[in-house]
Amino acid sequence: MIDLSMSGRTVVVTGGSAGIGNGIARIFAAQGAAVHVTGTRARADEYDGVDGSDLDGLQYHRLDVTQADDVRDFLVGTSVDVLVNSVGTVAYGRAEYDPAIFERVVDVNLNGIMRCCVRFRPELAAAGGAIVNVASTSSFIATPGQPAYSASKGGLVTLTRSLADAWAVEGIRVNAVAPGLVATRLTRVSREREQVYEESIRSIPLRRWGTPAEMGSVALFLASPLASYITGQVVVVDGGLTLR
Ligand SMILES: NC(=O)c1ccc[n+]([C@@H]2O[C@H](COP(=O)([O-])OP(=O)(O)OC[C@H]3O[C@@H](n4cnc5c(N)ncnc54)[C@H](OP(=O)(O)O)[C@@H]3O)[C@@H](O)[C@H]2O)c1
Numbered sequence: 001m002i003d004l005s006m007s008g009r010t011v012v013v014t015g016g017s018a019g020i021g022n023g024i025a026r027i028f029a030a031q032g033a034a035v036h037v038t039g040t041r042a043r044a045d046e047y048d049g050v051d052g053s054d055l056d057g058l059q060y061h062r063l064d065v066t067q068a069d070d071v072r073d074f075l076v077g078t079s080v081d082v083l084v085n086s087v088g089t090v091a092y093g094r095a096e097y098d099p100a101i102f103e104r105v106v107d108v109n110l111n112g113i114m115r116c117c118v119r120f121r122p123e124l125a126a127a128g129g130a131i132v133n134v135a136s137t138s139s140f141i142a143t144p145g146q147p148a149y150s151a152s153k154g155g156l157v158t159l160t161r162s163l164a165d166a167w168a169v170e171g172i173r174v175n176a177v178a179p180g181l182v183a184t185r186l187t188r189v190s191r192e193r194e195q196v197y198e199e200s201i202r203s204i205p206l207r208r209w210g211t212p213a214e215m216g217s218v219a220l221f222l223a224s225p226l227a228s229y230i231t232g233q234v235v236v237v238d239g240g241l242t243l244r
Pocket of ligand 1: 014015016017018019020021038039040041052063064065066085086087088089108112134135136137178179180181182183184185186187
């Protein structure tokens, strides 16, 4: 019998305020988990009307993952079974060639996620828990317009593999989902340029962008007992985009 129930489990989704993280959080909540989500705004109601954000039934917290002290003090005393790291940022228009901007993007997408993994290691070890990081198809290919994004996502894959190896002995599994193109605030720029959008559709064998919920179902699988013998792996969820 296949049981994907998360009843009685506590899940933390960093970057769960909107977009892919929010879609992932909603899937875990629908399976009965108590779900904590984070974003950069002070209060949950500041996301009212934000595209791709539904915080109903989720417990919202402000957390900037670049602030080491805030991460260290986050949710102390709460047992946690699953940590999903969906925080991420990008700078368009070749801005990532500015070293300060490069540093900021890497600090969110890579260092910030490492801070969160280290923060919840004791709780996850106690629970025999799982981490799911949100990487990207940009983890594997050159992305000349966004060198920091690409480097941070490539680093996130090897970080996932390293932590999986290091923490297996503690009973923590660490895997990643690598989305292709998903309609969120992060990718609005590409969607609003009609020609770019049409070309992207043609380059995807399944002929459409993915949805946050489609990333959520894979994250749920990776965190569930169905994946109890899987660690250090990256599941590409891209409609076939990277087949060509
Ligand atoms: N959309 C795609 O096509 C795509 C493809 C591949 C991978 N991804 C990855 O999927 C993840 C989610 O992205 P998305 O597309 O869903 O974009 P999004 O809607 O902009 O979500 C990004 C999330 O990260 C949070 N965040 C940004 N900077 C942060 C910081 N310094 N500290 C804490 N949280 C921070 C945002 O908080 P606020 O809501 O407060 O801004 C938000 O919760 C990212 O890791 C992204 O790289 C996306």
